[in-house]
Amino acid sequence: MQxxxxxxxxxxxxxxxxxxxxxDCGSTTTKALLLKKREGVFVVSARTEAPTTVEAPxxxxxxxxxxxxxxxxxxxGYPLLRNGRFIHPSEPDGSGVDFVGATCSAGGGLxxxxxxxxKSMTAASAERAALGAGAIVADVIAIxxxxxxYEKLARIATIRPDIVLVSGGVDGGNVSHVVKxxxxxxSAGVRPRHGEGKVPVIFAGNKDARDxxxxxxxxxxxxxVVDNLRPQLEVEHIAPARQEIQNAxxxxxxxxxxxxxxxxxxxxxxxxxxxxxxxxxxxxxxRTTGKTVLACDIGGATTDFFxxxxxxxxxxxxxxxxxxxxxxxxxxxxxxAAIGRYLPFAYDDVEVTNSLANKMIRPTxxxxxxxxxxxxxxxxxxxxxxxxxxxxxxVGDVRGVRQQREISQTLEQDRPAYAEDDMLGVDxxxxxxxxxSMAPRRSQAMTMLLDGLMPQGVTEILLDGRFTLPQIGLISxxxxxxxxxxxxxxxxxxxxxxxxxxxxxxxxxxSLARVSLQLPNGRRVERVIRSGDLLRIPYTSxxxxxxxxxxxxxxxxxxGPGKTRIVATRGGEVGLVLDGRGRPLPExxxxxxxxxxxxxxxxxxxxxxxxxxxxxxxxxxxxx
Amino acid sequence: xxxxGSVTVSAGDTVQADSVIGQMNPxxxxxxxxxxxxxxxxxxxxxxxxHKAEGENVFRGEVIARARGLFSRKEFVAPEDGIxxxxxxxxxxxxxxxxxxxxxxxYPGIVERVLADQGVWIRSQGALIQGVFxxxxxxxxxxxxxxxxxxxxxxxxxxxxxxxGSILVGGARVTPEFLRRAARIGCKAVITGGxxxxxxxxxxxxxxxxxxxxxxxxxxxILTEGFGHLPMREEVxxxxxxxxxxxxxxxxxxxxxxxxxxxxxxxxxxETDAQPSSSGSxxxxxxxxxxxxxxxxxxxxxxxxxxxxxxxxxxxxCHVLAARVRFNDGEVRFVPAANLEPVGG
Numbered sequence: 001m002q003x004x005x006x007x008x009x010x011x012x013x014x015x016x017x018x019x020x021x022x023x024d025c026g027s028t029t030t031k032a033l034l035l036k037k038r039e040g041v042f043v044v045s046a047r048t049e050a051p052t053t054v055e056a057p058x059x060x061x062x063x064x065x066x067x068x069x070x071x072x073x074x075x076x077g078y079p080l081l082r083n084g085r086f087i088h089p090s091e092p093d094g095s096g097v098d099f100v101g102a103t104c105s106a107g108g109g110l111x112x113x114x115x116x117x118x119k120s121m122t123a124a125s126a127e128r129a130a131l132g133a134g135a136i137v138a139d140v141i142a143i144x145x146x147x148x149x150y151e152k153l154a155r156i157a158t159i160r161p162d163i164v165l166v167s168g169g170v171d172g173g174n175v176s177h178v179v180k181x182x183x184x185x186x187s188a189g190v191r192p193r194h195g196e197g198k199v200p201v202i203f204a205g206n207k208d209a210r211d212x213x214x215x216x217x218x219x220x221x222x223x224x225v226v227d228n229l230r231p232q233l234e235v236e237h238i239a240p241a242r243q244e245i246q247n248a249x250x251x252x253x254x255x256x257x258x259x260x261x262x263x264x265x266x267x268x269x270x271x272x273x274x275x276x277x278x279x280x281x282x283x284x285x286x287r288t289t290g291k292t293v294l295a296c297d298i299g300g301a302t303t304d305f306f307x308x309x310x311x312x313x314x315x316x317x318x319x320x321x322x323x324x325x326x327x328x329x330x331x332x333x334x335x336x337a338a339i340g341r342y343l344p345f346a347y348d349d350v351e352v353t354n355s356l357a358n359k360m361i362r363p364t365x366x367x368x369x370x371x372x373x374x375x376x377x378x379x380x381x382x383x384x385x386x387x388x389x390x391x392x393x394x395v396g397d398v399r400g401v402r403q404q405r406e407i408s409q410t411l412e413q414d415r416p417a418y419a420e421d422d423m424l425g426v427d428x429x430x431x432x433x434x435x436x437s438m439a440p441r442r443s444q445a446m447t448m449l450l451d452g453l454m455p456q457g458v459t460e461i462l463l464d465g466r467f468t469l470p471q472i473g474l475i476s477x478x479x480x481x482x483x484x485x486x487x488x489x490x491x492x493x494x495x496x497x498x499x500x501x502x503x504x505x506x507x508x509x510x511s512l513a514r515v516s517l518q519l520p521n522g523r524r525v526e527r528v529i530r531s532g533d534l535l536r537i538p539y540t541s542x543x544x545x546x547x548x549x550x551x552x553x554x555x556x557x558x559x560g561p562g563k564t565r566i567v568a569t570r571g572g573e574v575g576l577v578l579d580g581r582g583r584p585l586p587e588x589x590x591x592x593x594x595x596x597x598x599x600x601x602x603x604x605x606x607x608x609x610x611x612x613x614x615x616x617x618x619x620x621x622x623x624x
Numbered sequence: 625x626x627x628x629g630s631v632t633v634s635a636g637d638t639v640q641a642d643s644v645i646g647q648m649n650p651x652x653x654x655x656x657x658x659x660x661x662x663x664x665x666x667x668x669x670x671x672x673x674x675h676k677a678e679g680e681n682v683f684r685g686e687v688i689a690r691a692r693g694l695f696s697r698k699e700f701v702a703p704e705d706g707i708x709x710x711x712x713x714x715x716x717x718x719x720x721x722x723x724x725x726x727x728x729x730x731y732p733g734i735v736e737r738v739l740a741d742q743g744v745w746i747r748s749q750g751a752l753i754q755g756v757f758x759x760x761x762x763x764x765x766x767x768x769x770x771x772x773x774x775x776x777x778x779x780x781x782x783x784x785x786x787x788x789g790s791i792l793v794g795g796a797r798v799t800p801e802f803l804r805r806a807a808r809i810g811c812k813a814v815i816t817g818g819x820x821x822x823x824x825x826x827x828x829x830x831x832x833x834x835x836x837x838x839x840x841x842x843x844x845x846i847l848t849e850g851f852g853h854l855p856m857r858e859e860v861x862x863x864x865x866x867x868x869x870x871x872x873x874x875x876x877x878x879x880x881x882x883x884x885x886x887x888x889x890x891x892x893x894x895e896t897d898a899q900p901s902s903s904g905s906x907x908x909x910x911x912x913x914x915x916x917x918x919x920x921x922x923x924x925x926x927x928x929x930x931x932x933x934x935x936x937x938x939x940x941x942c943h944v945l946a947a948r949v950r951f952n953d954g955e956v957r958f959v960p961a962a963n964l965e966p967v968g969g
Contacts, residue, residue: 051962149654149655149656150654150655153654158839175714176667176714176715179712179714180712180715180717183710183712183714183715183717183719186710187654187656187709187710187719187721212714216712216714320833320834325834325835325880326833326834328821328834328835329833329834331833332831332832333833349822350820350821350822351852353822353851354820354821354850354851354852355851355920356821357821357850357851358850358852358918358919358923359919360834360835360880361756361757361835361850361851361878361880362756362850362918362919362965363880364962365918365919365960365962365963366919366942366944366960366962366963367919368919368920368921368938368939368940368963369920369921369939369940370939372919372920372940373940373942438942440940440941440942441941609941612939
């Protein structure tokens, strides 16, 4: 297999590119996307993917990149490579490309060990800084975390983080505790996950302890100092720490991971961590629409969540809640019943757990039967639920902290506008990640988001239809206008609108709200949402329709109990979904009730072809 | 080595499995003591009060620090043998590390490369069999291939007292009772085709969520095929049968993440026609390649690729690259390339 080099030079970007080749290296698959200008607008010209090759025997991330690009060449019918080099810029005969970029979350993501003094204070702030930088927190060590000295040392020695973040002490306060934490790190001997160099250790604690920290840690680690992320007890200031994490990631972690240095040599611009790239796109969507946006990106190893609310972006990465490496962990945390309730066929517990465990040990394998696909999509629902809970818990809980507003900071962790289970404040949901974006039917993606995130009130649902958000976020770094054009024309696919009334217990079948949809062509559709209902009204219009929802007295659709709400809404590939099942979704009383409900849902939402649904129903016994 | 230590061999040295190649300070065997408080002095005065320097050996009962006050003299006595690792003038604490632990080679061979303070690469020749998943660390013992049919589910009755110290091989599946009895008898490891995930969790005593193993305090278990009832491939069993009673070195450690690690069985110094394996080779999925299916349908079946992967529409309505594979029963079927694993032979 040929190796790849590039003629690209940093900073040598075309002012008016005509084509973009953007690659996202995920933990399981590497996606290559080619965008070309046609009649003045950029369109997706081709998209391919190949297994990511950071693991043995390959241990060279560029092999997966090359494989994906070679498939692109076959689709396009012209070369992007010549003699092992990218053809850059594009040539008059059409070969080559004007821009080559990459985002990366391969290798299981950025793993950070957080060390603080007080678990609920400085350590918690440090954890938020790490999560906000798109990292996975391997562990949080604190003086008061309940573990013995010996247990802390053993744990630190076992973890091989990419970066260590140390915090503790307000400025001017006691230094001994945070210095003791540094000595613990020194004694344990932190080693990097990849390579044999020094681990970056970022100190973001009491400024009076900086000299001591440098003295203790400089010989054994790449010690860095930034502003205290908790300069006073009531103030949290995590932006400098978060930025330094990203700096350390770019300068140290990525170049020491398997052949990542080759990847950085290939591209026109620095490689961007995938969560950072997706965050840019979400922030733009929230800012330009003025809506509160909840977005999720479910991957092979992690599930990332983003909330954009009141001008702020919040981001979390839930480690070990992904769909390949950590699929068995999702099942372990959620429980088999939480997954089985979504299967439209009877199943055997042992066979289901075996199936998920086999996916765990062969993470790049694909579901090849409808039953296996249904199982994986059931796990997606559970993963979304768990990760959303994690996201809400972290971004909504800042103990004893006033807001510190800095105009230049767009990523402060203030309390968002809604509490943990309340989804009434969310106007828009965006789903991304291969399990959602690449689902064979859009209705499957819609239903996974519906069941996993349980929107309330009136919520617009969009899909990152070709899994392009990371790439669009990367392009926006250098060509924002082009990026946003691609986002709205090629990236986001409207799936439709969900109306999910919020109510207390009521009898099954009781009327909840009357819905009237006035379509642009003059037609009117009217329905009543009843308790327990899940109804789909196909509505694919590109033009705005007018939705009037009139709830009964105690039911809320976002304007207050009993208050009518009028919303302008565009159609989508799935349409209008009326969800009267209640929140949280009621637990089935038994496995057969769960199977019947799942089969009914599959029929109503057109999740599988009729022949497949008939097969699920006919078998009655075990389909998996 | 799990922690930094010192390597005591050099490149070119011949080692046996039980040769000491270095020593390290054992994981967790470290204690800290507030000498400042014991001597009633400030942290900054602790270094001057110490009678031992960093890196020196200390012995249980030895006075290693002393301070003289106005009316009294206070001493700090080492609570255990070890090495004085660190004296902190900032906190007044000292760190004592327990006696160094010798590290054994684990495999016979020649030291090819030394990684300073971390370990060695040993070059060895023999038969290597990789499993797909395992638990437990490194052990050694004679191979004992059980005389059972390929499709057998191994139960406690299959374990005999004579199996003590052995590496048991066989079966399409093992039960938790088999594993418990084997562990009780003193077997070193079990190599089998498969196990139910629920049974593995029962044996471990917890639900395994992520395939990162090797530190379990348990008998080594290695799966050659995966989770479920899966007969071991005949060529794997035949290889192990040829190595009956030979001393084998096994590792159950598995890591399905960046830098993947699969469990291994290694039998050194055995006659073989095979060429030395070159790690790093990536096998393309082309005609003539022998493959195993790693996902339903046809999970575990072995066949030969007939044609290059082409886009195919699956029953899931997904378009994927799939290769035509001729199976041992003569049938030719399309299988997603992502669900095929090259196998030797």
